[in-house]
Amino acid sequence: MNRILTTIRKSKEMNILLVLIVISIIISIFNGSFLTMGNLLDVVKSNIVLAIMSMGMLLVLLTGGIDVSIASVISAVTVVVGQFMVHVSSNIVLVFIVGVLAGSLMGLINGLLIAKLKIPPIVATLGTMSIIFGVVLYLTNGTWITGIPQNFIDFGRVTIGKFNVAGSDQPTGIPIQFLFLVLAAALTWFILKYTVIGRGIYAIGGNKESAERIGINSDNLTLFVYVYEGFLIGLAGVVHTSIMRQVDPNAFIGFELQVIAAVVLGGASVLGGYGSVFGTLVGVSLFCVINNGLILMHIPVYWQKIVVGVVLITSISVDVIQKRMQEKKNVRVDIDENIQRFARTSVSKEVKTQA
Amino acid sequence: MAQNMLLEMHHVSKTFPGVKALQDIQLEIQHGEIHALIGENGAGKSTLIKILSGVYQPDEGAEIFIDGELQKDITPLGSLKHGIAVIYQDFSLFPNLTVAENIAMVSRIGRKTKIINWKETHNIAKNALAKLELELPLGTTLSELSVAKQQLVAIARAFVNDVKLIVMDEPTSALSRGEVESLFSIIRNLKERGISILFISHKLDELFAISDRFTILRDGKYIGTFGEEELDDDRLISLMVGRRIEYKIFDKRTLNDPLFEVHNLNKAGNFKDISFTLNRGEILGITGLVGAGRSELAQAIFGLSPSDTGEILLDGEPLHIESPEQSVAHGISYIPENRLTEGLVLKKSMTDNICLTVLNKISNNRGLIGKEAQHELVDTWIHDLNIKPNLPNMIASKLSGGNQQRIVLSKWLATEPKILIVDEPTNGIDIGAKADIHQLLRDLSEQGMSIIVISSELPEILAIADRVLVMRRGRIAATLDGKNLTQEEIMKEAL
Amino acid sequence: MEQNTQQTVENEKKGLRKLFGKFHLETKELVLLWIFLGIFILMSIISPGRFLSVYNLQSMAYQFPEFGILALSMMVIIVTGGINLSITYSATLASILGAVVMVSMNKAGAPELASVLVGVFIIIVASLVTGAVNGLIVAHIGIVPMLATLGTMTLFEGISLNITKGGAISGFPNMFQWFGNSSIIGIPVPLFIFVLVIIATYFILQRSTFGAKVYMIGCNPTATRFSGINVKKTLFLLYVYSGLLTGLAGLVMASRYNSAKESYGYTYLLQSVSAAVLGGTDISGGFGKVFGTVISVLILQVISSGLNIFGVNRFITDVIMGMILILVLTINFINNKREEKALVTKKIVTA
Known part of the structure; x- marks a missing residue:
């Protein structure tokens, strides 16, 4: 039991979970409607896209990389998917395939620039971001794509289960989009925990040189990470379209920083090697709950950014300071505490030097 | 003869941009022998190991036989498959992963199944540790272990595969005396089981204590392979450096003009009850085993990690130094041990x-x-x-x-310090340059500078220090007069 | 006659070289300068009437200073191996705070000059404070710059939004327009401010002892600390300086647009990183010259105005900008490889 308690206290994820719980309690004290099924479902539904994309960003951060192009990639995916549905086919399966392929392809480009041409991730993805956003906005001229086929709209409205919600006459259910989040999280968790690729990602994040020495191909793993991230963004793009039922090419400007902030809140290190699916989900939840709570507490929407900024800075500061305290405590020299024995040898020494 | 050999390397050369690191090297290792690979820093030992482990490819013309079989294109994976395991000086482990996973990681690479079985991972780790008769907490994250235990993890990793040869690069550099002893007993145990060890170290006493044969490299060239009985300290050193080391022994001065005094300096986990005096124009040697707290003491005096309690006097005035900036202002300079990252x-x-x-x-x-x-x-x-x-x-x-x-x-002398602290001043530099630096330190002290020389190399301490402080486990074990001092006297205090 | 002209040309060349030598231009910056001149000449040839027109040159001269100042505020931080994502929101937060005071003073009937002076003063002080906040978090607490400035970026944006409620603040005294829209002896005031910033940054970074410390910290903070340098203090001051530059950019933008809003200049954030990297600043720290960044700013400005004049879609310009960035880095990569190889073969031949 004691051991379990210490692991809980030690684990970063648990700390964040604790913060999440405390904040949730505070919010529900101020506003009873926070902990209602209806509100929680709304929170979930409006943050599914963020959550799916954080799974991809988690992998990137684990390798010690960063990707600032994700907002442009999801914009491009939604446009591709929108045009495909309007002009070609609205077959649900085909739509998913197209979205995922588009996302993966853009991820591949990032991956090649980073893994093969060794361009620093932040610079490479800055470049692709500029290119992809440019192409998207040029082709769409920033106009919305509407007229999404009815079958896709219907698909987006599917819910699982039916239950009554306080304050609403209509019974609701869990939105189908939630299923994709579960799928993405489960797949990412499985890859990270149970595949050679996933453990390799942790290994190169922990110590790249050591990983290469034992034969792990870090270039290929890096490539995989960016392609997989693109794949998830593709999925998120289709999910987003099914929720919004239209495509706004400008919807995601600035979104990359929200995703990075959520993943970092979840305990992932930007230096690589540390982070988990569970932590990321908690981080995303914390991010969403804060935003939702502020709305419920009738705090002006402009406060959201301030709160997120402050929470981000404090959570990382606490982490850094804790680590520094621990390092200070580290014993570097195994000091001889046996003073009596020690004194004896010293005395004999003095006698000798005097003689 | 050839059938007996576990490993034969012939005509191994390696060229890097701008350097010929190895030229026509040969190395032969028998089954169940402990073989020492020695040479000065930069002699090419590390490069040779990296070729053996497949990290580097040798230049054209190299022939490498393992169990009499010619190997082409050794890869890191292939090398492991042939039973060659390298334990690098930095251990090449993953600080963010558990002990079990660090050990079992190698077993996963190059297998057909890409799915991980955690039970198997734990079993692989447990078995590897069992072969060494060791117990370590499998679920603990590596970064929480001590350095000595991390090294055991690195050794255990070699036992995941059917290992025939373990290469150890400077395995004792971060270990305490007791830990070295237990490492050696493990190595002897391995030898009895027919496993060969290629041992790389700078410490001659350790090499003689454990090795059967020696292969010597100098400046990227092969000098020869000798049995233990053919060599003694002097011969080995002269083969390594090309000529005998003969440090000029400076005459020792007795000074009584205190410039700098340290009283009861303490820092938890670093050192305890440190008191000494440094005279004007004196060279004070501080020696002791690695991990005795020498560098920690120097860094505390210099303000890099200030001490908890204690008093420091300069010219009789109390000093409060909290940062390197302040010590520089007071005329104290510190030349760190690690030239490449800190100096x-x-x-x-x-x-x-x-x-x-x-x-x-x-x-x-x-x-x-x-x-x-x-x-x-x-x-x-x-x-x-x-x-x-x-x-x-x-x-x-x-x-x-x-x-x-x-x-x-130069950069420190330019500050015109009153007190110069040098940590391992001649670490990894060639013998000619060493003598020059000794002469320089002596000249500076004659001009009135007070110098503290921290060194593990006893001949160096004996050559230049007027007085010697011996540290042991965070304390000053003895203060010895430099006149007619011998290595044995110092070692007695240090152990 | 011919000989004479030749001599003048040579003299000019010498003069140029001397001038460059004085400003420590190295080959990298020279190549960039040639690229700039090449593009400029190319644009002029394609469209002499419009690109080379007084109107276009003037409008460029009013446009790029704000970008250039922000690029330098980014560049000085990249030299330390960090990144400052908060630059544009720091600029707009400072200008919003100044704007609020200026507008209310104006409404209360204070003299124009007094409200403008107080407004500018507040902009400068606010930008120093934003810089100090960044410096405190990065240097003293020790958070990775990317995350620290990601946090402060969100924070500054939030504070700005709280003040403006999402709108823009306007109604400045007329005199305030001077900073963005006037000229001194034909030189636009923004350009004038930019030149001052270039000179100041050049002296601080490349000629002063402070700058020497900054470059060394960018390469190896440990060895720098071991050399008795106060790394924390140096970093802190540099972030304050970076903040000050954002304040100047905010001042110019608010004056040019005659209003203050939190989103002004947001697109400059990533372009600033581009300009610094194109200009030869090493993203991992320790290397980079002020003039390289300045010339890159000019290159990016000439390309975007040129393309704009030719009627190229603004978004295609973004695409081209991104491609230039990636192309330059790819060329760097290939060059490095080739150099390595050349070195090997050379050594083998000599051996």
Whole structure:
């Protein structure tokens, strides 16, 4: 039991979970409607896209990389998917395939620039971001794509289960989009925990040189990470379209920083090697709950950014300071505490030097 | 003969951009022998190991046989498959993963199944540890273990595969005496089981204690392979360096003009009850085993990690030093042990490095650097310390170890310190340069500078120190007079 | 006659070289300068009437200073191996705070000059404070710059939004327009401010002892600390300086647009990183020259105005900008490889 308690206290994820719980309690004290099924479902539904994309960003951060192009990639995916549905086919399966392929392809480009041409991730993805956003906005001229086929709209409205919600006459259910989040999280968790690729990602994040020495191909793993991230963004793009039922090419400007902030809140290190699916989900939840709570507490929407900024800075500061305290405590020299024995040898020494 | 050999390497050469690291090297290792690979820093030992482990490919013409079989294109994976496991000086482990996973990681690479079985992972780790008769907490994250235990993890990792040869690169450099003893008993145990060990170390006493045969490299060339009975310390050293080491022994002075006094300095987990006096114009040696707290003491005095309690007096005045900035202002300089990461900014030029400590001396009152003052300063030091090549804009990383150390010395001497603390002043530099640095330190002390030399190399301490402090497990074990001092007397106190 | 002209040309060349030598231009910056001149000439040839027109040159001269100042505020931080994501929101937060005071003073009937002076003063002080906040978090607490400035970026944006409620603040005294829209002896005031910033940054970074410390910290903070340099203090001051530059950019933008809003200049954030990297600043720290960044700013400005004049879609310009960035880095990569190889073969031949 004691051991379990210490692991809980030690684990970063648990700390964040604790913060999440405390904040949730505070919010529900101020506003009873926070902990209602209806509100929680709304929170979930409006943050599914963020959550799916954080799974991809988690992998990137684990390798010690960063990707600032994700907002442009999801914009491009939604446009591709929108045009495909309007002009070609609205077959649900085909739509998913197209979205995922588009996302993966853009991820591949990032991956090649980073893994093969060794361009620093932040610079490479800055470049692709500029290119992809440019192409998207040029082709769409920033106009919305509407007229999404009815079958896709219907698909987006599917819910699982039916239950009554306080304050609403209509019974609701869990939105189908939630299923994709579960799928993405489960797949990412499985890859990270149970595949050679996933453990390799942790290994190169922990110590790249050591990983290469034992034969792990870090270039290929890096490539995989960016392609997989693109794949998830593709999925998120289709999910987003099914929720919004239209495509706004400008919807995601600035979104990359929200995703990075959520993943970092979840305990992932930007230096690589540390982070988990569970932590990321908690981080995303914390991010969403804060935003939702502020709305419920009738705090002006402009406060959201301030709160997120402050929470981000404090959570990382606490982490850094804790680590520094621990390092200070580290014993570097195994000091001889046996003073009596020690004194004896010293005395004999003095006698000798005097003689 | 050849059938007996586990490993044969012939005509191994390796060229890097700008350097021929290895030329026509050969190495033969028998089954169940402990073989020492020795040479000075830069002799090519690490490169040879990296070729053996498949990290580097040798130049054309190399022949490598494992169990009499010619190997082409050794890869890191192939090398492991052939039962060769390398334990690097930095262990090559993953600080963010558990002990079990660190050990079992190698078993996963190159297998058909890409899915991980955690039960199997734990079993692999447990079995590997069992072969060594060791117990370690499998679920603990590696970064939480001590260095000695991390090394055991690295050794255990070798036992995941059917290991025939374990290569150990400087395995004892981070271990305490007791830990070295237990490592040696493990190595002897392995030998009895027919496993060969290729052991790389700088410490001759350790090499003689454990090795059967010695292969010596010098400047990337093969010097020879000898049995234990053919060699003694002197012969081995002369083969390593090309000639016998004969440090000039300076006459020892007895001084009584205290400049710097330390009283009851304590720092938890670093050192305890440290008191000593440094006289004007004296060279005070501080020695002891690695991990005795020598560098920690020096860094506390210099303000890098200030001590918890205690008193420091300079010229009878109490000093409160909390940062290196303050100690520099008080005329205290510290030359750290690790030249490459702490002493120099490797990617910057000689000029930039030398000027870093004396920026205020080469600038005007508005804080702008005067190019002429800068050139003058750098030229003076290049000339005075005979730094080669005479190219102030040359990047520090491109210089030899001896010249790099001269740059570090220049940058600190430029501050005109009253007290110079040098940590391992001649670590990894060639013998000629060592003698020059000894002479320089002596000259400086004769000009009135007080110098503390921290060194593990006893001949060095014996050559230049007027008095010697021996540290043991965080305390000063003895203060010895430098006159007629012997290595044995120091070692008795240090152990 | 011919000989004479030749001599003048040579003299000019010498003069140029001397001038460059004085400003420590190295080959990298020279190549950039040639690229700039090449593009400029190319644009002029393609469209002499419009690109080379007084109107276009003037409008460029009013446009790029704000970008250039922000690029330098980014560049000085990249030299330390960090990144400052908060630059544009720091600029707009400072200008919003100044704007609020200026507008209310104006409404209360204070003299124009007094409200403008107080407004500018507040902009400068606010930008120093934003810089100090960044410096405190990065240098003293020790958070990775990217995350620290990601946090402060969100924070500054939030504070700005709280003040403006999402709108823009306008109604400045007329005199305030001077900073963005007037000229001194034909030189636009923004350009004038930019030149001052260039000179100041050049002296601080490349000529002063402070700058020497900054470059060394960018390469190896440990060795720098071991050399008795106060790394924390140096970093802190540099972030304050970076903040000050954002304040100047905010001042110019608010004056040019005659209003203050939190989103002004947001697109400059990533372009600033581009300009610094294109200009030869090493993203991992320790290397980079002020003039390289300045010339890159000019290159990016000439390309975007040129393309704009030719009627190229603004978004295609973004695409081209991104491609230039990636192309330059790819060329760097290939060059490095080739150099390595050349070195090996040379050594083998000599051996």
